[in-house]
Amino acid sequence: MYFKRIFTPGLSHYSYMVGDGGEIAVIDPMRDVGVYIEEARKANKKITHIFETHRNEDYISGSMELSEKTGAEIYISKYEDLGHVYGEKIGEDDEFRIGKLRIAPIHTPGHTLGHLSYVLYMGDVPYMAFVGDTLFWGDLGRTDFYGEDRLVEMTAHLYDSIFEKLFSLGDHVLMMPAHGAGSACGGAIEERDCSTLGYERKENPALQVDSKEEFVEKHSYMRLKAPYFEKMELCNVEGAAYLPGEVISNVLSLEDIQREDYTVVDIRSREAYSGKHIERSIFTSTKILSAYLGWIVDTEDPIVLLVDGLKDEELKTAYWTARRMGYDNIVGILGEGTVKSLEIEDTGLKSTKEIGAKEYLEMHREMLVLDVRREEEVEEDYPYMNRLNIPLQLLKERVGELSSEKEIAVICGSGERATVACSIMERAGIDGTVVAGGVKGIASQLKDRD
Template identity: 50%
Template sequence: MFFRKIESKGIAHFSYMIGDGKDLAVIDPVRDIGIYMQEARKAGKRIKYILETHRNEDYVSGSMELGEKTGATIYISAHEDLGYLYGQGIENGFEIKIGDLTLRALHTPGHTLGHLSYALYDKNQTSPYMVFTGDCLFMGDVGRTDFYGKENLEKMTSLLYDSIFEKLLPLGDEVLMFPAHGAGSACGESMEDRPYSSLGYEKKYNRALQVSTKKEFLEKFAKMRIKPRYFEEMEELNTKGAPFVGESTLLNVCSIEEIEHSKDCILIDIRSKEAYIGGHIPGSIYLTGSILSTFLGALFKTDEKLLFLTDGNVAEVEAIYWQCRRIGFDNIQGFIPHAAAAWEASGKELRRAATISAGDYQDGLRAEEFLLLDLRKEHEIKSGDPQKNKVHIPLQSLYECYEKLERDTTIYVLCGTSERSTTGYSYLKDKGYNPIIIAGGTDMLRALKK
């Protein structure tokens, strides 16, 4: 048996390759299909099948291009008519033979109406030993159920409960579980960062499954969540099929003069938070690699032109390139290595980000008139966190809410560690506001109280 788990960092996505004999199946491939082609070539196998658990919202699917490259058959759910322009529809119980292995489709609606999971059986086995759960069941969490609007929230959450408790968990405690996402994904709130799990472990320890009744499950999880602005574009691309991008990374190295010639570009600074705060090119937006996939699509439209400011790390630049392409940002103008140093060398000044220490903020050494902008998600907020003059706008929603803030007031920007605060600072500064980062965020504020 051949098995590979492919992690796409940034979007916290997992895709899988399963095979036996000469054939392979790929489940939920991302857009940079080169990794699947390379793995197949190294193993001396061919990709024969491509399976989707559902139409994904948070990244561009690579199914259509991978199918074109390999001749593989693409399988999608026939339980929901989304107007796909590619793929063959399959229903609950459909089986795919790969050597001595069998993949059986399970209709597990809730996250979406057509959602499929796939149970893997070995030859002559009546019980599966793996199940690929897509966005239905995660490690430590369950899939969100709000994509069909508030009016369908209870219905979708009820379907999710049935899928988990009546279809997945009865497969057996010993069955290994492989979801489509891990910790950090926008498709859940409390996913755990573990390399693998089992249905039995989740049944015992997953906090979302510690309920006595469906009613209790609905009370906890039938809720609307933030939907990043780029999700709808991903839905359209993943129905019609996205433009092909190939296997190669196309890095256009630019000079500092390119900034003057690219007034319509968004300048994205991908250096460390400390480097950005210490000195950055005016007008640039701080989005380092660890948070870029999460917030780039929330703050900007996918057709924006992007110019990246780097410290010269080629490996990081390549990773950033694919993070952008995975979420539909194709208009990448290039990368400027050692941009801050080059800016200074050209005779221009860097801007230092305004900060206040957590201690000074807590001791009241701040402006008399101010707003406290809390960029965290609702579930992160705890009693005892600062409340005075607070406005709560999660960073994912800042693009549609920032104009409600007062322009002539000092805005102290808060998050858990000051990572998101630095992004929020850069976004607001570019819009003409007067933001100040609370260094260390609520983690530091809480530590000072102990």
């Protein structure tokens, strides 16, 4: 048996290749498909099947391009008609042979109505379950994509899919999700490399309930949905432009960006951005790019990446992450020496003000405190007078609620999201002060005082 898991950095997405004899099946391929073709060549096998668990919302699928380049058939769910222009529709009455392996789809609705999981059998014994966005390591798929009116219905479907269908396969079955820790598709995915259905049944915090009613009550809630998801949904039924195999991004000059209306996205570290950055640039470091770019920058905007001081691998990760999310208008980069040149010219740069937790505790009564954490993260036991909670994901559309009459202290968990928030505020003409260390630093200070 051949098996390979392909990890997509930036998006924390997993796709899979399984095979036997001279054949390979690919499950949930990412947009840039060269890696699958290369791995199949190395294994001396032919890609013959492409299986999709569901229409993805957070990245563009590579199924159409991979099919065109390999001749493999694409298989999609027959349980929901989304208007796909590609794919043969399949369901639980179908099964597929890959050499001596048997792959059987099972209908696991909840995350979406048509969601399929794929069970890989070794002989007559279920060995692996490719569960898509139904279940994650330590978490489970969201159920709110059909709106609040159908939330309870979809969450009930998810319970049945997990407890009645997946768990009936046996505790020994290896569980292969479509995402790992850091993905926008889960709020609490654990940092692990493997799991079984039995382990998740016993240890997954989201599954520790006594009844279906308790599960539905616990998990029926609406979540924030990034604006770029709408483009992903469209691309993943109608198809998207194929990607080139190399990074295509011109090195631009300062004069270039001054002449054009580009959005400069600063992907350097938080410390580098805070020290000196191009005025009105958006900050989102490479490690949080996939989580927040889709909330701040429109997919059609012409983007310039500021990569001054970064390694080439960091640039590549950011570039491919953005392209996989549908950002196809990356017009260029600002490279080594950009910030230094602006320093010498003494023009076009700003710094982000920061204060430590100790200073914040001394000053917060005179400040407006902007807390950019999600509502479920916010606690009431810290001394936040004059606090306004606007989750970072919503700040761009709600920045008009801020007033510049008081100094604005911006807090999050550690300071990273607060810095992103200050870059959004700066574009709106509002200054913000980052509380370095965030609530973790504040908690430490309060503990020391006790």
